[in-house]
Amino acid sequence: MTRSLRARFAWAGLAMTAVVMLVLGLVLQGLFERHVEREAEAQLEVDLRILGRVVATGEGVWARLPPLPDPRFVEPYSGLYWQMRDERTGEIWRSPSLGGFTLGMQAAPPRSGELHRVILRGPEGGKMIALERQLGEAGGNLRAVVAVDRKVLRAANRAFLWEFLPVLGLLALALLLASLVQGVIALWPIADARRALAALRAGKRERLSGALPAELDGLARDFDALLEGQRRASRIARERASDLAHGLRTPLALLGARARELEERGEAAAATELRELAATMEARLTRELARAHIHGPSQLGGRVALAPLARRITEALARSPAGERLAWEVTVPEGLTLMGDEGDLLELLGSLLDNAGKWARARVRVTAREGLVLSVEDDGPGIAPQDRRAALTRGVRLDAAVSGTGLGLAIAQDIVAAYGGALELASSEWGGLAVRVKLPPGGGQTSTTT
Secondary structure, three states: OOOOHHHHHHHHHHHHHHHHHHHHHHHHHHHHHHHHHHHHHHHHHHHHHHHHOOOEOOOOOEOOOOOOOOHHHHOOOOOEEEEEEEOOOOOEEEOHHHOOOOOOOOOOOOOEOOEEEEEEEOOOOOEEEEEEEEOHHHOOOEEEEEEEEHHHHHHHHHHHHHHHHHHHHHHHHHHHHHHHHHHHHHHHHHHHHHHHHHHHHOOOOOOOOOOOOHHHHHHHHHHHHHHHHHHHHHHHHHHHHHHHHHHHHHHHHHHHHHHHHHHHOOOHHHHHHHHHHHHHHHHHHHHHHHHHOOOOHHHOOOEEEHHHHHHHHHHHHHOOOOOOOOEEEEEOOOOOEEEOOHHHHHHHHHHHHHHHHHHOOOEEEEEEEOOOEEEEEEOOOOOOHHHHHHHOOOOOOOOOOOOOOOOHHHHHHHHHHHOOOEEEEEEOOOOOEEEEEEOOOOOOOOOOOO
16 A cells, blocks of 8 residues: 555545445436336326326217327337227227237226226336226226336436436546545645654754644654653763763772872883773773764754854864964854754864864864865874874874874764764865865755845
């Protein structure tokens, strides 16, 4: 079965229209058939009365029978017949339409004045509807029968059906259009839900409740509860990661102190080994703590303006002892935004700008443009192409003379990967390092304002 609700509504409307039209056609045909039979019987009764008024003499000799008004009585096998029989003499009078065929009457004649409806066989073997009456008051025991062949009625029914088919077609079309309109109206809540979800992802609303029709309130409440549970679980996980990290800081500090004690006692090799172990654990702890705080696009965050964020970070770094000597340049459009978490962007830009500030000689520049291509460049020594992969590996420091953990680029890469983007290292126009970040439309979207 198709997954499309529109297709399901269309097929259901088509099936219901076909069923309704079939039932309506059968009902109307049955009603018209009954109407035609009643009209035919009423006309037969009129013809029977005309036959009853055929003049008979007082001597019992029947006068000449004048023709009946309907010309079908004189047309052979036309489907309309009459017959009279004198019960005393057995003499029979027939309409010319019978062509010499004698209708089989009932054995017992009806009482005088009574009207009987019977089914007889016609000259062509078909069934006929017949009305029979005893005309004894005319001066003799005369039985008269007037009959109509059912084929005449069926012809009338077919003519009515063919004339009514266009009307049925128009009714079917109207019902089908009505069902399609009903399907479109029924699908409006889904469009409302999509718009509400888009607003939720854009940070314009925090919950779905109140944005959907009343019939979907239960679904909206369940979704809000699920979303709130996800946010709560994420917050608890980050808090536990922070607690764990802070809990391990003290043992790591003790390891550092133990390494100094060993070095003072002349056990330099053991002290170095212990210090390297503590540094590895510190680097691993720092990176895992940073990764635990990455929200990513799945948390349905709001839109974050990049230009104010970049200026805030560069201004903070420019006040540091190492950053005072550098020229910090921010070239980011004011209307450029990212769908995501502000903390993630703060960590990403902070890691990239801090890394650039450590290596730059005189200037650092951060730029961004449509398509979410973010670039951080410096005029430092740069990284050779063969060493760029190693620079993105956690804890790798290409120059031990420069302070740091070697995690800045690795943490930035983790954040970009969480948003489904890509981070690449290249050479800047000044010969230093250029870090370029590109986020896909699903992970980040841009909007410009004038």
